[in-house]
Structure formats: C-alpha cells, structure tokens
Amino acid sequence: MGRPGGRRLKGRIRAEDLDELRRRANIVDIAAEYMQVRKAGSGRFQALCPFHQEKTPSFSIDVAKNLFYCFGCNKGGDVISLIEELEGLSFVEAVERLAAKTGVQLTYEQASPAQREASTKKMRLIAAHREAVAFYHDLLMGSPDAKTARDYLKQRGLSKETVERFGLGWAPGPPRWDDLAKHLARKRFSEAELVEAGLAQRGERGIRDRFLGRIMFPTFDVAGEPVAFGGRVLGDGTPKYLNTAETPIFHKGRMMYGLNWAKKAIATTGSTIVVEGYMDVIALHQAGVTEVVATNGTALSADHFALLGRFGPQAVVAFDSDTAGAAAVERAFEAALGSLLDVRVLIVPEGKDPADFVIARGGADFRGLASNAPPMVEFRLRREIERFDLRDPDGRARAVRACISIVARIRDEVMRKDYTGRLADWTNTDPNVVFLEVGRALGDRTARSAPQVRRTSAQVRLERDLLKVALQYPAAIGEHAAGVDPELISVPVHRTIWREVLAGGDANAITGRLTEEGTRETVRALAMEPIEVDLETDGLPPRAYVTEIVNRMKVFALRRLIDEKKKYLQRLNPVENEQEYKERYAELIALEGERRRITGFPDEAQAG
Incomplete structure (x- = not known):
C-alpha cells in the first residue's frame, strides 16, 4: 500500500488544510498528468499502473472516494499518496506541490523554521528554476547581446510564439560570469541552493553561473515544473550542449524533455515519438506533431520506456541515418527489450535530423515516416540480414547465425517465437532449423542436432x-x-x-x-x-x-x-x-x- 494519508506528519500541517486539499485536488485530473486515464464505468477510471509493468490496466481510480488502488502491485491511497509515489516526494513536499496547484493556503503547526526549510527544499529548488527560466527568457527576447541567439533560432525556423511557449532563453557569456547568481541572490536564494540546483558552481573567484554564452532550453517535469536546463553554445565552444547534472529535483534517466507538453497528445494517439534533440522536439511541435519528446542528453533507458508506457502503448524512436544513429539504435534496442511497449524505429532520410526534415517537408510528411516505422526487432533483424547474400546457402546460414543472438534476447516468449518464424521466412530457411538454433542459444539442453522442433510459425x-x-x-x-x-x-x-x-x-x-x-x-x-x-x-x-x-x-x-x-x-x-x-x-x-x-x-x- 502507499503511505497513509499523512498521519505521520499531521502535526505540521493543519488537518483542515489537508481535508480542503483532498477536496479540491481531483485525483483523476492529477493522475492524467502522469498516465493515460480512461473511464471504466460509473465513477471509476483505470490506467496502466505507473508503478509496475503490465499490458492490461489494473490501476483503478474511485472518483467518489478520491482514492486509487492497483490490483497488480497493491499500491493505493489518496491523491497525496499518489503524488508521493509518482514524484518520490515526502508527504509535506507532496502536499505543498498539490497546494500550489489547487490554491490551498497551508498553515504549519508545531514546526520550527529549520523543519519547514528542510521539508520544502525541493520546492525551493523548483522556485529557483522558475526565476531562472524567466530571467533567461527576458534576456533572449530583449537583450542586445542575445541578437545572435535570436537570429539563430529564427534561422532554424522557430517563430516568436514557439520561443515563448517553450520558455527558451539566453545565458550571457564572459565577462558576465554571475548574472544569474546575482539575480537569484536578490530573490533571496542562497549560494548553496543555486549550487544544489545545478544553476551555479563555485570557483576560485567565488560563485559563478553554470551556463555561459548559451541558448537555454528549460526542462519541465511531467507536472510542468521547471527542474533543469540544456544549454547550446553558439560558435565553436565545447561542449556543444551542456546539461544539468543530477540534482534532488532532476534525474535525467527518468525524465524526458517535452513530456509535459506531449502527454495529452500521446494519450490521444497512443504513441510517442522520441527524438534526440531539444530543437527536434520544438520544431515538430511547431509543425503540429505534438506527441514528441527527447532524452536529456543521455541514452534511452528502460526507465524512459517505463515512463512513456504510462501514457501510450507505442514508442517510435527517430534516429539520424549515420554511424552514431546506428549505435543509438543498438543501445535503445537493449533498453526496449525489457519494455512492454511496441517500440518502432524511424530513420530520417539522407542524414537529416527531424527538425530539418519537418521544416523542409512539414508535419504531415514526418507523420507518414512515423506511421511506416517498422518494429525495432524487425528493423534490427532486417539490417543484419542485409549484410549477407541470401542467394548463397552459406550466406543464408551466416545471416541466420548472426540473427539468432538478437532473437534469443527477446524476453517475451510469444514475440520471440513469432520472430523466430519470421527469421525463417526472411532468410528462406527451414523454420525447424531456426527454432532449433534459437532453442540452443537459450540454453535448451534438450535440443538435438536433428531439427526436431515442436513449434513452427x-x-x-x-x-x-x-x-x-x-x-x-x-x-x-x-x-x-x-x-x-x-x-x-x-x-x-x-x-x-x-x-x-x-x-x-x-x-x-x-x-x-x-x-x-x-x-x-x-x-x-x-x-x-x-x-x-x-x-x-x-x-x-x-x-x-x-x-x-x-x-x-x-x-x-x-x-x-x-x-x-x-x-x-x-x-x-x-x-x-x-x-x-x-x-x-x-x-x-x-x-x-x-x-x-x-x-x-x-x-x-x-x-x-
């Protein structure tokens, strides 16, 4: 079960305030920010559970009681418990997050200033990011030294409305080493908070901004709160992209850029398009393809796929058609194997990135590419088969051997057997032989040299x-x-x-x-x-x-x-x-x- 409704910390926040919060916070609306929620009868909704992998929804919401319960993993509780579990927050942090959403004024009882400060640290870090987003955005839109950044974004095809919607900004470069730090100090944020938030760092000359001379892309969590930044350098500086490191409010392996804007479209279409860059996400959204997200400067992980699985059953992963893109496909393949998602692969033609393609061709053509994307396993197998001459018996044998290790890594037994049959079809090989070899690769000690296989496609x-x-x-x-x-x-x-x-x-x-x-x-x-x-x-x-x-x-x-x-x-x-x-x-x-x-x-x- 989830943590009970706050009895452990009840003395810190008035019981009347907690009751009012539970009345105002609609659990269905809150849940819909994190997962695809569907009506399941009078006063009930259901979803795929965000706390464990499943194919059939077992996560149930009772509207009248404002409670949730998963019949698969037995987690349950009220709307506060839900936020605690989803965001990894303490009870007080979850209450404060919901209070900010619903407008409930909280009164703290029997809590010292130190206790209140400790319980709200994450909220302070988020508040610092809110101020930073506004600061950088104002500089981008109005500062003379941000003209190069404005010209770059215009050249990339982004409209003023898009720049404003995504909160893009400009971090001034040397000699303005500490503009943001000074600004946030005036807003009563301490140096320690700025460093912990990943917004500043200490050097020999004291505190200085972490991001200098960069176009800023703020990252928001799934609830829409700013928690991190990615900064793109203009010119020849390195690294090209600098991203926020891990902080108490930002875990890049479990967050995706743009999910706060994309989640409704994903829930509607049932599919997520995953791209590699911030600009790809923004350009596609501007073109009307809004079910798009990106990783925050890290490879796709099993946690990413689990997160996307809350909102829809399919993920189309878009890669450039270069060597780096091929390597990314292999890394994503490993992560996708443990997922229950239908993961597909889209290779953007002629080495273009999605942003360039959609600006040149439009959102409809990009959707056409996405709709034709093959399943990731099929893509990997066909790519492997293409390396061999199937007209030659030796070529067919080598193709099958090369693909066996791919098929054997498929954890879902039904899918593995299906692709074993397909491999036999695609290589024009006796399916009995292919099934036998896959069985051997899986460590089946009963497999014999003769192709005595009990199952065929x-x-x-x-x-x-x-x-x-x-x-x-x-x-x-x-x-x-x-x-x-x-x-x-x-x-x-x-x-x-x-x-x-x-x-x-x-x-x-x-x-x-x-x-x-x-x-x-x-x-x-x-x-x-x-x-x-x-x-x-x-x-x-x-x-x-x-x-x-x-x-x-x-x-x-x-x-x-x-x-x-x-x-x-x-x-x-x-x-x-x-x-x-x-x-x-x-x-x-x-x-x-x-x-x-x-x-x-x-x-x-x-x-x-």
Whole structure:
C-alpha cells in the first residue's frame, strides 16, 4: 500500500488544510498528468499502473472516494499518496506541490523554521528554476547581446510564439560570469541552493553561473515544473550542449524533455515519438506533431520506456541515418527489450535530423515516416540480414547465425517465437532449423542436432493445412487453387509441392513426379496427417474452412509485401524522389486496403 494519508506528519500541517486539499485536488485530473486515464464505468477510471509493468490496466481510480488502488502491485491511497509515489516526494513536499496547484493556503503547526526549510527544499529548488527560466527568457527576447541567439533560432525556423511557449532563453557569456547568481541572490536564494540546483558552481573567484554564452532550453517535469536546463553554445565552444547534472529535483534517466507538453497528445494517439534533440522536439511541435519528446542528453533507458508506457502503448524512436544513429539504435534496442511497449524505429532520410526534415517537408510528411516505422526487432533483424547474400546457402546460414543472438534476447516468449518464424521466412530457411538454433542459444539442453522442433510459425502451419487439403481432398481445393500463387508459399519444399498440386493429380501422382526423396516424404506425411475440422456430408472439408485458409495465406503474403514496401519507403528520400515516394506510398495504401478487405479489420491479421 502507499503511505497513509499523512498521519505521520499531521502535526505540521493543519488537518483542515489537508481535508480542503483532498477536496479540491481531483485525483483523476492529477493522475492524467502522469498516465493515460480512461473511464471504466460509473465513477471509476483505470490506467496502466505507473508503478509496475503490465499490458492490461489494473490501476483503478474511485472518483467518489478520491482514492486509487492497483490490483497488480497493491499500491493505493489518496491523491497525496499518489503524488508521493509518482514524484518520490515526502508527504509535506507532496502536499505543498498539490497546494500550489489547487490554491490551498497551508498553515504549519508545531514546526520550527529549520523543519519547514528542510521539508520544502525541493520546492525551493523548483522556485529557483522558475526565476531562472524567466530571467533567461527576458534576456533572449530583449537583450542586445542575445541578437545572435535570436537570429539563430529564427534561422532554424522557430517563430516568436514557439520561443515563448517553450520558455527558451539566453545565458550571457564572459565577462558576465554571475548574472544569474546575482539575480537569484536578490530573490533571496542562497549560494548553496543555486549550487544544489545545478544553476551555479563555485570557483576560485567565488560563485559563478553554470551556463555561459548559451541558448537555454528549460526542462519541465511531467507536472510542468521547471527542474533543469540544456544549454547550446553558439560558435565553436565545447561542449556543444551542456546539461544539468543530477540534482534532488532532476534525474535525467527518468525524465524526458517535452513530456509535459506531449502527454495529452500521446494519450490521444497512443504513441510517442522520441527524438534526440531539444530543437527536434520544438520544431515538430511547431509543425503540429505534438506527441514528441527527447532524452536529456543521455541514452534511452528502460526507465524512459517505463515512463512513456504510462501514457501510450507505442514508442517510435527517430534516429539520424549515420554511424552514431546506428549505435543509438543498438543501445535503445537493449533498453526496449525489457519494455512492454511496441517500440518502432524511424530513420530520417539522407542524414537529416527531424527538425530539418519537418521544416523542409512539414508535419504531415514526418507523420507518414512515423506511421511506416517498422518494429525495432524487425528493423534490427532486417539490417543484419542485409549484410549477407541470401542467394548463397552459406550466406543464408551466416545471416541466420548472426540473427539468432538478437532473437534469443527477446524476453517475451510469444514475440520471440513469432520472430523466430519470421527469421525463417526472411532468410528462406527451414523454420525447424531456426527454432532449433534459437532453442540452443537459450540454453535448451534438450535440443538435438536433428531439427526436431515442436513449434513452427503460424504461416508454416497454414501452408501445411493448405497442402493437406489439396493432397487429401483435391476436389475441395479446385476452385481456390488459382488464388494462391506459388510465391505466396514461404517454405521452399512447400512451394515445390504446391506447384505440383497446380499441375494436377492426386498425392500418388504428385509423389511420382517428384525426384527428391525428402520432398516425396513430406508429401506422404501431409497426405496422411488428419485435417483439424469435421468433414461435411459430401465427404469434403467445409467450404468456409478452405476459404479461410486461402484468405489467411493471402494476408500473410500481403503483410510481407507491406513490410517490404514500408522498408523501401523508409530508405527513399521523399525530398529528392517526391513522385516515386508518392507512387510507392499509394501502392502501400492499396495493399493495406486489400488486407483490410480480406480481414475486415484495420490492424494486421494475427493469424495462428
């Protein structure tokens, strides 16, 4: 359970004030600032629990009682407890944070000045940041020596309204070493507070500002409070970006730049776009793509993905198409493996960063790239496969071996088995072999050298069902045969048998025409294996059963074509190849339409 409603510190803040705070603070509104909240009946709301990973919402909110409870991890309490748990605050700090939001005036009882100061340290550091945001912003908008910074932001395509909305600022450089420190001293902040907040540092000549000669990007926590800065140097200074170090109010591994502005859009769309830079976030927001966040100068971590999972089930991670971007994909892949999010990869064409792309092409084109982003695991596997010549048996074997370690690192068993089957399809390799090798990589001591695998992919099972019907009941498959092109068959031996089916004859005739004993043995086995449906009175499988097999075969093929089309579009530069991009995109839409026509559902068919 969460900490109880404040009995431990009740003597410090009047009970009447706490009661008033609980009345005014709507727990649903507060929770919605941190997670995607949906109505779940009369007076109840639910969400994915922010305190543990889950796929099905178990976090429940009772509006009438103004309480929350998670049936998965058993955390619960009132609105004050919720803020304590989410923000890692003490009871008094959580009360003060809510009081500031709701306008409740707090009265402290039986507390010395020292106790009050200790309980409000984090609020003091946040207040110092508020003053710093205003100070830097005023300098950017009006100071003559900030003209270079204003020109830079204008050149990058940012409007005055955008600069104001994101609170951008200017930190003057030498010889103005301590302008902010002096300003905050006048606001009665101590040197110790400025140093602890990461706004100043001590040197041989005393206190001096941490940020000098930089465009300032304030970072706000998810509730909208300023807690840190990123500063970009103009000119040749180093480092190019200087970020606030860890402080009592800022933990860069658990915060994301722009989440305070993006959280509502993420909750609406169900997806987050993660970029690398402050300018990328701001430019995309300005272009109307508002579900965008960035890390604060650090690699994506499991904590970042857990944070994003509170608001939506999908994250599209955008990278530059250079060596550094490839390395970032690998680091993000490791973090994403432990997440329950659907993580996808967007490579911005021609080495552009998202800000440059969206300024040149607009938000709609960037959304098009994001909507075509492949799953991260698929992206990693396909990138690995591309290094090998699949026309050569040795190349196929090396491609499979290179990908086995990737598949084996997938923690979700269902996903791992699905990608094992896909790897077999993409490399045109016997799925039994691939499943066996993945099992060995996982330390399965029961795996033998012979490809004796108990599980195969959904498409392979479907191909076997099609061939069983065709070999055992040729009359049932007749009218459907023309609808299944041999190229729809993924396993080479199955493809060979299907071509013989189309040539005509029963199982005995087909076996007689085949020359390879392994293929003939497969025909004999399929001709004897029972089908998984009762026969009709005419002794044939139900027509609906055969139709479903054929349609699902088409859906698998369409999915493969859609994947290939998305991959091609991902590589195509929409700026340099605008007409071809539009044509290929139209083809993609047509394929998606055909898939929807067959399945009757907007999402990819989940066959098998």
